[in-house]
Amino acid sequence: MATPDILGLEVPIGAIEARLRKLWEADQASTKASLINFAVYSESPDALAANTALLAEITRDHSCRALLIGARLDHPDSNARAWITAHCHLAGGRKSVCSEQIAFQLDGKAIGRIRNVVFAHLESDLPVVLWWQGEFSRIFEPRLLGLVDRLIFDSATWGDFAAQYRMFAEALRLLPDRLAVHDLEWTRTYQLRLALAALFDDPAAAARLPDIAQVRIAHHPKHRIAALYLAAWLAERLGWQGGLVLGNLDLRNGSRALRVELAPAESASGPIAALELTTEDAACFAVERDPGTPYYRTRSGPCASPHRGLSPADPDSLVRLVSAQLERAGTNTLFRRILPVFTRLAGTESA
Amino acid sequence: MLLHSAMSPEPAATNPLREGLSSRALPAPCTIVIFGATGDLTHRKLIPALYNIAADGELPPGTAVVGFARRDKSSEGFRSELEAANREHSRQGHQDPVWAEYARHIHYHRSEFEDPEGYRTLGEQLAAIEARRGGPGNRLFYLACAPEYFRPILARIAEAGLNRAPNGGWARVIVEKPFGTDLPSAQRLNAELAATFPEHETYRIDHYLGKETAQNLMVLRFGNAIFEPLWNNRFIDHVQITCSETLGMEGGRGAYYDASGALRDMVQNHLLQLLSLVAMEPPVDLSADGVRDAKINVFRSLRPLVGPEAVARNVVRAQYTAGSIDGRGVPGYREEDRVRPDSMTEPYVALRLHLDNWRWEGVPFYIRMGKRLPKKATEISVHFRKAPGVLFNRMHVEMRENVLVMRIQPDEGISLRMISKIPGANLRMEPVKMDFHYRTSFGKASPEAYERLLLDAMSGDATLFARRDEVETAWRFIDEIEHAWHETAAPPPMAQYPAGSWGPAEADALLAGDGRIWRRL
Secondary structure (H helix, E strand, C coil): CCCCHHHCEEECHHHHHHHHHHHHHCCCCEEECCCEEEEEEECCCCHHHHHHHHHHHHCCCECEEEEEEEEECCCCCCEEEEEEEEEEEEECCCEEEEEEEEEEEEEHHHHHHHHHHHHCCCCCCCCEEEEECCCCCCCCCHHHHCCCCEEEECHHHCCCHHHHHHHHHHHHHHCCCCCEEEEHHHHCCHHHHHHHHHCCCCHHHHCCHHHEEEEEEEECHHHHHHHHHHHHHHHHHHCCEEEEECCEEEEEECCEECEEEEEECCCCCCCEEEEEEEECCCEEEEEECCCCCCEEEEEEEECCCCEEEEEECCCCCHHHHHHHHHHHCCCCHHHHHHHHHHHHHHCCCCC | CCCCCCCCCCCCCCCHHHCCCCCCCCCCCCEEEEECCCCHHHHHHHHHHHHHHHHCCCCCCCCEEEEEECCCCCHHHHHHHHHHHHHHHCCCCCCHHHHHHHHCCEEEEECCCCCHHHHHHHHHHHHHHHHHHCCCCCEEEEECCCHHHHHHHHHHHHHCCCCCCCCCCCEEEEECCCCCCCHHHHHHHHHHHHHHCCHHHEEEECHHHHCHHHHHHHHHHHHCCCCHHHCCCCCEEEEEEEEECCCCCHHHCHHHHHCCCHHHHHHHHHHHHHHHHHHCCCCCCCCHHHHHHHHHHHHHHECCCCHHHHHHHHEEEEEEECEEECCEEECCHHHCCCCCCCCCCCCEEEEEEEECCCCCCCCEEEEEEECCCCCCEEEEEEEECCCCCCCHHHHCCCCCCCEEEEEEECCCEEEEEEEEEECCCCCEEEEEEEEEEHHHHECCCCCCHHHHHHHHHHHCCCCCEECHHHHHHHHHHHHHHHHHHHCCCCCCCEEEEECCCCCCHHHHHHHHCCCCCCCCC
16 A cells, blocks of 8 residues: 555554654644544545545644544455654644644454554543544444444435445444434534524514424435435424325424425535425525525515525535534434434335 | 514414524524714624624524714714724624625614704614514613713613613613722612613623633533532632733823723722632522622622721732833833823732631632733632642642632633652652643634623623622722722822833732732743
8 A cells, every 4th residue: 555645654553652752752842732532434445645634624623633544344464554643733823733643544354453453542531533434334333333422424425325324223222322423414404404493583483383384495416315304303393293105205284284395406505505494374484505605595584575684504615514513512412313203204214 | 574574473482493503592683772883892892793693693683783873974884984893803704795794784873972862763763673673672782982971871761761672572781891980989870770771681791701711710610520629718728810911001091091090990890700700609500690699799708908007908009110011111100191190090909808708718819900011911820728748748848839720811721730740760849730721722713702792691691791789899899998098198008110020019028928929920
């Protein structure tokens, strides 16, 4: 395997901590900082170099000990290699603050040593965040996740959603509630949910929630799951009943049948181009994003003459998305709570 | 068509979509009327703070700003001025679309502060804005003008009935310091406020309480199990609160400052507020009154300094003489612009305070505040008792104590000084420091204090605002010192220190007499 320079200094796995200490002893000018252990796992061939570049950006806002893991499960040889480096940034224009990074390449049978090799190098007492990139594999199992406080994954990258979701649901069933789980596809809707929720802070607007008769979600073709998450969120929060019937969302708001439309929007610059709730008597509550803009436009009130506003859009770049997720922390119990409804709407029960 | 005209008139409903998204109380749409809208505070702090709230998506839809001031200008001209100020002062930069949306709701209202007609027309403007927005007519009046105008403004607001919000809304007032210049004037101001707004709708702003580290004081004390058991006179030797400034009387501040002084300008409000957060008992809950009840008990426990002798023993006042700051020469206090040549106002004060309560019996609190000191810093340091003089300490008579430091500004953070062995065959020990810096650990900049405080006022959360009894009890304590300085036959002397030094020798002697020294910042 060619070794990209970006990974830093290759070191024997048994000497990682000693070499890191030496690195810091040689640099008296920088400050090492760490709030979390941030493990990033990928089975993609060039993941270590790509993730090093991502970490160089993420560590601007999130000091951490980064543990990058590149795995080649079907590699004929059993190899384990490690590299160390640091990402340093000026804090407040003065002090150089650095996050350590240890990159591991685990091939073949060496991947079986992942728990021992990787998690022996955690900063003690700090939470462990695992960002699992791509599809779950046989390595994704409860014993591994038992070491983790927070799991981040991205269902938008899954090829076979139903199969992957079943693996996730099964792992979740076996794991303690203390594990916070974050699907970046759900994270991509956070600011949109905030913007929509803000439209109902006024008690008079909140009183109209039972009158909603129509839901329209325009989504990028690659982000239908984000649209389904939003539908599940609304259904769970507002007590809408129903599920997927013959490929269509069949939901009821009290005794009223809801017209639910999930429409692909090719031109959407984010995953969701619009989310609009409408009542029978033509009151609209909408959050929309024009292509290329960094904010959502909101409408609320009578559809013909609504009150308008602006709200920050969800981040488009992967770095900003992951940074936003790390910043929010929390237990993300809302996500766990909507999953049963999502399962019904996505039709993954019978998949 | 109005926002809520199509809404059914049902009773207030909660918002189920908020659950799991935000843990803070929600701000309500309102109209913010700023008195003194052409002033520095509005341009540098208030408008950028509201803009940043809007940029974060937390400004409720329909929230409007009405600038009330005496200068003749149009709303358009007012918005242009504010846009220029926002470009300069906004924490997160300036985005034209966000500004355009926010500025649409900014209006200017020209009137003299005393003119009843100006308030009648303000009422019409508010009614029009509220009609467009729909819903409750929430109003937030911000007194950002000189304090001599508070009284006529409050009286005119009441006369015009603007303090009675229509459609089930609320009417609140935010008052900037100074909250009076002594106890009688504070009581008068509070009575005037109370005649117009109920206490629970009155928000006395102290921007120190909006700072991240000030808020973290309670989290540090009551969110960690290790500190509270040590937080008493069994383990703490003394506490120091320092606020040092390099600035003098630049920018014409001399006139205001010379009528005020360090004790009234900083200690009565900011530093006693910090003292209350350090010394208070755990509040019964985190409600506004729960926290403020705990704080007021600290003020009530302050041992009064009655008479010139008691003041002379426990308080040092001083003026700076010519010296240098950052390598450049600066004049003495009495030579500063707009300062009286025979001024007896103190730009420096150091105090030794005692709290007569169970927890703090025998623990002195030393407070110092000074201008033209070597660096700008505000911090609280908690000095623990020294370890017993046996074992290691038998050999090291001058062993230093553990110190927990909470840095309020700049470089916000927390550090703990401990004693550690120096490597080597000999047993030598030195202090080492465990240091936590907000900026190093959290890359993202904290919101400005005004952002947090404005959001709180819009949300009806008064926890970080001073209550009437806090202000008056603090003044009662301060007035005794002011009385000894200015109204007795043999007042305590005014000490001197060269600009750029750490204060007068008398302040060092205040601690030296107790066998202590000021912490070196």
